[in-house]
Amino acid sequence: MKINALVAQDATQPLSTYQISLRPLQKQDVKIEILYCGVCHSDLHMARNEWGVSRYPLVPGHEIVGRVVETGAQASRFTVGDIVGVGVMVDSCRECHFCRQQEEQYCEAGFTATYNGIDKYTGESTWGGYAQNVIVDEDFVVSVPQHLPLAGVAPMLCAGVTVWSPLRHYNVKAGDRVGVVGLGGLGHMAVKLASALGAEVTLFTTSPEKGADARRLGATQVVVSRDGAQMAACRASLDLIIDCVAAPHDLDPYLAALKTNGRLVLVGIPDSPHLSPDITPMVFRRLSISGSSIGSIKETQEMLDFCGEKNITADIELIGGEAIETAYARMLKGDVRYRFVIDMQATRW
Numbered sequence: 001m002k003i004n005a006l007v008a009q010d011a012t013q014p015l016s017t018y019q020i021s022l023r024p025l026q027k028q029d030v031k032i033e034i035l036y037c038g039v040c041h042s043d044l045h046m047a048r049n050e051w052g053v054s055r056y057p058l059v060p061g062h063e064i065v066g067r068v069v070e071t072g073a074q075a076s077r078f079t080v081g082d083i084v085g086v087g088v089m090v091d092s093c094r095e096c097h098f099c100r101q102q103e104e105q106y107c108e109a110g111f112t113a114t115y116n117g118i119d120k121y122t123g124e125s126t127w128g129g130y131a132q133n134v135i136v137d138e139d140f141v142v143s144v145p146q147h148l149p150l151a152g153v154a155p156m157l158c159a160g161v162t163v164w165s166p167l168r169h170y171n172v173k174a175g176d177r178v179g180v181v182g183l184g185g186l187g188h189m190a191v192k193l194a195s196a197l198g199a200e201v202t203l204f205t206t207s208p209e210k211g212a213d214a215r216r217l218g219a220t221q222v223v224v225s226r227d228g229a230q231m232a233a234c235r236a237s238l239d240l241i242i243d244c245v246a247a248p249h250d251l252d253p254y255l256a257a258l259k260t261n262g263r264l265v266l267v268g269i270p271d272s273p274h275l276s277p278d279i280t281p282m283v284f285r286r287l288s289i290s291g292s293s294i295g296s297i298k299e300t301q302e303m304l305d306f307c308g309e310k311n312i313t314a315d316i317e318l319i320g321g322e323a324i325e326t327a328y329a330r331m332l333k334g335d336v337r338y339r340f341v342i343d344m345q346a347t348r349w
Contacts, residue, residue, distance in 0.1 A: 030072070093107050143304070145305070151341045157300065179201075179241035
């Protein structure tokens with residue numbers, strides 16, 4: 001089954017259109033015509049082999065929204081024509097402790113990534129969403145509220161659920177005070193979702209000019225993190241902080257902003273370690289630092305249902321596939337508010 005896709009042939013070449021072969025449809029699979037695919041920064045890391053794990057040829061993309069066009073003989077959750085989503089993973093062992101409690105993102109054997117994973121049927125690399133179609137086991141497909149702008153839904157399959165998961169795990173509710181560090185692809189979704197849950201949201205940013213946009217997205221306070229007086233003014237004021245910055249930085253000022261029993265949750269992965277934090281305030285005020293990885297299929301569906309009720313989508317810039325290298329270059333400059341999304345129907349193959 002040959003389809004067109006945007007393919008990285010190695011770490012040095014730009015992505016180009018090539019044909020790839022999809023695996024045969026299995027009995028529990030659905031075949032999806034891809035309508036939109038979000039452009040995650042990890043796609044760029046993988047295309048350039050910046051994490052040293054890329055296998056070529058490689059088709060990036062794990063923020064997929066599309067239409068079901070075919071189902072396997074025993075697939076029962078979706079029918080042809082359904083609008084669905086696929087996120088960061090397309091399989092897991094399904095037998096370990098975490099899989100059994102519907103936390104597949106922490107699968108002890110390692111989940112199967114949507115791209116650059118190992119397909120259990122073919123033993124070959126999985127192909128991502130920069131393509132015309134994808135075939136996925138129906139258990140790793142979610143329903144998408146059709147009344148939402150579908151292009152804006154795509155980034156929620158990764159960026160959205162990555163911040164939703166800690167918000168739900170720590171039971172953020174109305175009246176809680178939540179901080180968000182960084183107003184990028186993840187951060188802008190964290191502001192929207194925490195605000196929609198009823199929390200009072202403080203955005204920490206190095207860019208004062210982002211203040212107005214942060215308030216538009218739902219923040220009630222904006223703190224310029226390079227301003228010592230502003231940071232001091234919010235000392236011991238927050239219940240939870242979600243740190244979305246994927247670059248090494250000093251965590252101590254954010255620990256200082258937490259109330260006793262507060263939690264700093266890291267969802268950004270820097271290319272070198274953060275400075276070691278000061279342990280003393282953590283001990284005397286029972287503070288904690290934790291990490292959180294994407295979200296489960298259950299959490300992804302829960303998030304999409306919530307966003308359907310609240311009419312929440314990502315803020316995006318729509319591009320054709322032929323503009324992907326330009327988009328990557330702009331991402332490196334931080335020149336996107338707040339996510340590029342590829343329109344597959346408009347892409348010139």
